[in-house]
Amino acid sequence: DIQMTQSPSTLSASVGDRVTITCRASQSISSWLAWYQQKPGKAPKLLIYKASSLESGVPSRFSGSGSGTEFTLTISSLQPDDFATYYCQQYNSYSATFGPGTKVDIK
Amino acid sequence: EVQLLESGGGLVQPGGSLRLSCAASGFTFSSYAMSWVRQAPGKGLEWVSAISGSGGSTYYADSVKGRFTISRDNSKNTLYLQMNSLRAEDTAVYYCAKNPESYCGGDCYLDYWGQGTLVTVSS
Numbered sequence: 001d002i003q004m005t006q007s008p009s010t011l012s013a014s015v016g017d018r019v020t021i022t023c024r025a026s027q028s029i030s031s032w033l034a035w036y037q038q039k040p041g042k043a044p045k046l047l048i049y050k051a052s053s054l055e056s057g058v059p060s061r062f063s064g065s066g067s068g069t070e071f072t073l074t075i076s077s078l079q080p081d082d083f084a085t086y087y088c089q090q091y092n093s094y095s096a097t098f099g100p101g102t103k104v105d106i107k
Numbered sequence: 108e109v110q111l112l113e114s115g116g117g118l119v120q121p122g123g124s125l126r127l128s129c130a131a132s133g134f135t136f137s138s139y140a141m142s143w144v145r146q147a148p149g150k151g152l153e154w155v156s157a158i159s160g161s162g163g164s165t166y167y168a169d170s171v172k173g174r175f176t177i178s179r180d181n182s183k184n185t186l187y188l189q190m191n192s193l194r195a196e197d198t199a200v201y202y203c204a205k206n207p208e209s210y211c212g213g214d215c216y217l218d219y220w221g222q223g224t225l226v227t228v229s230s
Contacts, residue, residue: 001169032214034216034217036152036217042222043202043220043221043222043223044152044202044217044220045220046216046217046218046219049207049216049218050216055218087151087152089152089154089216089217091213091214091215091216092214093213093214094166094212094213094214095154095166095168095169095212095213096154096213096214096215097154097213098151098152098153098154099151100151101151101152
């Protein structure tokens with residue numbers, strides 16, 4: 001299976017900050033990567049697919065980049081609604097795998 | 108509006124069985140693959156299984172292969188997960204999720220998720 005790692009595991013930030021989360025794959029996954037946001041007690045929500053495509057209805061302050069084994073999720077100006085845990089997911093193989101998550105909390 | 112509503116979770120003893128259901132609405136159910144993803148308490152997400160839109164192709168994570176069976180009834184717009192030989196490590200919230208295409212194994216992202224149903228395996 002393809003292993004996914006994320007850094008940092010926790011990120012403390014303030015409203016208005018630019019935030020970047022990194023996701024790395026154990027082997028090349030081309031651009032087959034998605035990002036999700038999850039709030040406590042809620043289901044994950046799709047933000048980005050195919051590494052950089054913004055899901056309909058997701059604010060443009062979210063952006064994704066990367067290919068191969070290294071990817072980033074950037075929030076250009078953190079808003080109060082953005083405090084959550086973010087997961088990356090590779091879907092290059094028939095057995096999808098998720099990263100361990102990055103919790104973004106209030107500084 | 109896409110809606111996915113899971114049911115069937117609960118407390119079950121190790122070695123027992125449980126069947127989860129996911130009622131779908133707001134889209135043409137038979138045109139899309141569907142998946143189950145689970146999340147152990149306080150842990151991350153784990154893809155469990157997927158089924159093609161027609162139901163003719165199924166895919167499983169190694170951790171559940173041979174114990175879990177995914178199926179669907181397109182006439183009822185319902186997805187199922189039959190879970191047998193349950194273990195303590197199967198304890199999790201189980202999410203039903205929609206794939207963006209008809210033919211997906213684990214090789215698709217998930218564009219809509221239900222709210223989940225909790226399965227607890229304990230004696």
